[in-house]
Amino acid sequence: MVSLKTELCGIELDNPLIPASGTFGFGYEFNEIYDINCLGSFSFKGTTLNPRFGNPTPRIAECERGMINSVGLQNPGVDKVISEELPKLKKCFHKPVMANVSGFSIEEYVETVKKLDKEDIIGWFEINISCPNVHGGGMSFGVSPENAGAVTKAVKAVTSKPVIIKLSPNVTDIVAIAKACEENGADGISLINTLLGMKIDLKRRRPVVANKMGGFSGPAIKPVAVRMVYQVYEAVSIPIVGGGGVSTAEDVIEMMLAGASAVEIGAANLVDPMACPKIIEDLPRVMEKYGIKNLKDIIGGAH
Amino acid sequence: MKDLIFKILTNKQIAKNTYEMVLMGDCTDIKCGQFVNIKLDGFYLRRPISVCCVEGNELTLIYKVVGGGTEAMAKMERDTELLVLTGLGNGYDTGLSGEKPLLIGGGAGVPPMYQLARELTKEGKSVSVILGFNSKDEVFYEEEFKKLGANVIVATADGSYGVKGFVTDAFNMVDYTYFYTCGPEPMLKAVYNNTATSGQFSFEERMGCGFGACMGCSCKTKYGNKRICKDGPVLQKEEIIW
């Protein structure tokens, strides 16, 4: 008998699988085809203080072993998330869920977290700092250690739930940013978010997505993600949620060996809605193949 | 929604760049006006294709070769197995058709009109169909629609077959109580501007998932934001914002 159990910021998970924010809605679409309680947890759609329609369409471009999205954080806003989405989520999911929060100013992150903090079903906050700071000339919070640290500190001050900061990979020194988050009280680090990418339509001679650029994700980005998880694991002592291109049980093990305590699955859910249950079912076989009894034991095993 | 293995029974060219694929599998979840999302080896995202005909355990799709994915589909042989996500989208509401529904299909938008025509004729409605193509060599399914007993008019943009012009140029030849349409967006807009009755429009958008999870296919309507893949692809005339 092998054990898939792991732990994230003091909360036990039945297995390390966490569908990534923006690829799993609020869970109930997937509950139509499988019981989503088989998951470790999931991170719900990036929520902002105000409703957002997001970017113009087309928002999606197919790439080699991956995709670009420029959804632009479409969500109904935190009040409707609480009044309409969370009740539906609670009907089908009975474990602690991860609340993914985005903002365009520090005040916005704080206000959104304050409102969500009262919800019992939320186990962790996952703070997406890849968003542009409207007071910072549109530069993303995630690209400077000072801004990343400031968001962390402000959010920590208004919640007692674990705060996980989700880092952008579009930076020169990921370690400096992860350290700044840890120093300002982060309980965990999640990485990586999407890489900035572009796809050009040869017939139209224009970028495929209306926003020109978008977030590149899928199997093609996995080596970058594994490298970053590995580097951050060496530099911080808080747990890491690793993700980026994970699509198989082998990928989950690779992420954990790099240093992840839990593993996020993003784009794979979109191309195969059964991706997560398939991985969970396959994990024991692959663990046996590599002589792993407890998944927990291999966290950071590649160091 | 179900993710199922289908087996190819036939796959043949029926007009210029246009192929008909008949698949065998569990069709219990498939409704008129819905679409399926097909996994293809070597391509990351699935390909959305409308339900053209569903009968027993046979599903017919008609697709136009426009890029790598549809090109790969055109080369597929009998007995090849495909992973197909079925039961996607809302589908057409036949209850609103009145006695004389008009079906307007343009190019790759013709296929979903076929299953709709089958259901409406079965319900005893007097169905008219206007099919629009660029030229004669692209025309398909005229006979199939006629066999259902529908009044069929074909329009070609270059005048090489049937009425010369666009689908809207044939509107004065039919009398209708309601309409259903699918086709390229400029055509849909022309239909919107030239129809006197209410109707239903089927839209296309680039999709990430096809089942409502990614927000890749959103549009604004008079009744709020909708996802083409889940709350559509069919929208009512009254809710559309151009």
Ligand SMILES: Cc1cc2nc3c(=O)[nH]c(=O)nc-3n(C[C@H](O)[C@H](O)[C@H](O)COP(=O)(O)OP(=O)(O)OC[C@H]3O[C@@H](n4cnc5c(N)ncnc54)[C@H](O)[C@@H]3O)c2cc1C
């Ligand atoms: C709900 C719906 C129903 C459809 N029904 C049919 C049908 O019955 N018959 C038919 O011939 N075509 C249909 N299409 C269009 C069909 O999905 C595209 O032609 C096909 O995906 C092109 O794939 P490709 O690899 O050949 O082209 P490429 O251009 O190489 O594809 C690249 C990417 O763009 C996407 N894409 C390209 N064109 C379209 C498009 N028009 N709409 C959505 N995504 C697109 C592809 O899915 C792929 O992800 C439908 C589209 C939608 C959204």
Ligand SMILES: Cc1cc2nc3c(=O)[nH]c(=O)nc-3n(C[C@H](O)[C@H](O)[C@H](O)COP(=O)(O)O)c2cc1C
């Ligand atoms: C369609 C789409 C929407 C996304 N939306 C969000 C979001 O709202 N918040 C967020 O933190 N990350 C978002 N992401 C990033 C994913 O959560 C994930 O970090 C990233 O896609 C890398 O993982 P993957 O390669 O497994 O997809 C989104 C990704 C996709 C593909």
Ligand code: FES
């Ligand atoms: S394509 Fe994902 S929500 Fe419509």
